[in-house]
Amino acid sequence: MTIRRRFTLWYAAVLIVSLLVMGIGTFIEISEQMRHNHRPSPAGGAVKETAEMVVEAGLPAVLLGLLAGGWLIRRALAPVANLTRAVEQIHDRNLSARLPLSGSGDELDRLTGVFNAMTARLDGSFQHIREFTLHASHELKTPLTILRGELETALHDPAASPAQKDRFAGQIDEIDRLAKIVDGLTLLTKADAGQITLAHEPVRLDELVRECAADAQILAQPARIAVRLDRCDELTVTGDRHRLRQLLLNLADNAVKYNRPAGSVALSLQRENGFAVLAFSNAGPGLAPELQARVFERFFRGDASHSAAIEGCGLGLSIAQWIVSAHQGSIHFASRPGELTTVTVRLPLA
C-alpha cells in the first residue's frame, strides 16, 4: 500500500472518529437541554436532532476535510514521486546526470542531495573502472606487439626447424586471438564511456545485407552450411556504414559458427511500420531458455561444452548490441534448443 493511500485512510479514520465524538457530544448536549427545559418531546427526539445536525453540518465538513486532506497529502508527496521517477532514469550510461534540487532546503531536498552525492560516487567508480580497462588494454598492446614481432622473426628464420615453425605459428595465432579480445574490450569500454562518434549518413541496408549474405555463403561452405537470403526489401537507414557492416558480419558469423554441420542459415530484411527488420535464423544446437537472457553479456559463450571448439572472443554479440543501440534500434535473441535460433534487429528507417 502506498504512503499516500495509507495516510488518506488514517486521515479518514480520524475524521470519522471526530464525527462520532461530535455526534455523541451533540447528543448529550441536546438531551441535557431538553431535560432542562422540561420540554415534552416525541420519543427519540434527541437522536433525530443529533442525526440531522451530524448529516447537515458534520458530514459535509468531513467530506471537505477528506478532499482537502487527500490533496494535501498528494502535494506533500509529489516531490517524492518526482524523485522516484528521476532516480528510475539513472543507469550506468548517464551517471553524470544530476537530479534537480528545489532549493528549499527541506527534507526532500536533502534526500535529493544525498542521491546526487551517491550517483557522483558511482560515476567516479564506473569511470575509474573504464579508465582502468582502457589503460590495461593499451598496456597489453605493447608486449603483444613485441611478442608478435619477435615470433614472426623467429618463424621466418631459415635456421628454424619445421617443428619449431609449427610452434611459433601456433603462438602467433594465440597472440592474434588475444589482440582481438583486447580490441573488442577497448571498443566496448570506449562505447560505454561515450567516446565513440558514429557517422550519421543514409545507408542502403539492403545492399549491405546482400554483400553480407555473399560473404556468409563463403564462410559457411567449409561446414557445408547453406545460406539463404529469403527476402531483401530495398530500404535506407541513417547511421554508420562501417559499424552496420560490422553488425551484419558479426551476426552472420555467429549464425554460421553456432550451427550444425550441413545446417542452414536464413537471412531476411524487411520493412515493417517504420522499421527495418533484419533476421538471422540458424538451425543449430540452440540455447537453453535460462541462458538466453545472457547472450549479450561480455564473454558469455553459452554452454561451455558446445563452445569450447568454436573460435571467437565472446564479444561479438555485445558489440552487435552496442551498434544496434547506437542506431536507436533493438536486438532480440530467441532460441529453442535443438530447433531454430533467431536474432532479430529492428532499426528505425531513415
Place this chain on the structure above:
Amino acid sequence: MRVLLVEDEPKTAAFVRTALETEGFAVDVFDRGDHALAAATDGAFDGIVLDIMLPGLDGLSVLRRLRSQGDRTPVLLLSARGQVGERVEGLNAGADDYLPKPFVTAELIARVRALGRRGAEAKTTTLHLANLTLDTVSHRAERGGQVFELTAREFRLLEFLMRSAGQICGRMTIIEKVWDYDFDPGTNLVDVYVKRLREKIDNGFEPKLLHTVRGVGYVLKGPA
C-alpha cells in the same frame, strides 16, 4: 629509401628497425615526438613510421605540424589504440596509411615500401602474372586458356593480389583494400576466400602462384 622511425618502446623500435634494415631500408630511430619533428624538418626522408603515443609531442601533433609546414613526406601511423575513428582521424591529419598494434612485421614493411611508391603506380587494365591474366574491365580471368568464373569479391581479391604481385599481403591489408573494412572482422573470411581463389587459379596448374606466408598472410608470385 631512408625511413624515419619514431617509436618510444625500445624493443618494438629494435625489431622494426632490424626488419626494415634487412629489407634494405636506411633507418633513423627517434623515441621522442619533438626530436622526431626536428629531425623530419631538417632531413630528407622518403617515409616516416610514426607511433601515436609518444613522449615530448604525440604522433598526431607531429604529423599536423609537418603538414602545416608543407612537408608532404609519406607517413605511416602506428597506434596501440587501434580504435574506431582513430584511423579516420589519422588520415584526416594527413597520414598516408595507418596500422594498429600489434601489427604484422611483414605487413609493416610492405606498407613502408608502398609509401615510397605512392602515386607512382599506373592503373593498367590488363594484369598478367605467368600465364594468369585478369582483365579489370571485363572482369575476365583466365589461366592457360581456361576462363574462371569469379564473384565480385573474388575478382577484387585477385585484382588486389595481382597489383601487389611479389609482395606479401597481410590479412589486415587485404581486409582494408578488398573489403574496405575499418575493423578486424574476427573471422577467417580472408583465408576462406583465398582458399577458394586458390582452387580456381592454382588447381591443376603448375607452377602454383598463390602462396601462404605463415603468420602473415599471402603472396601471389610467379616462378622466380
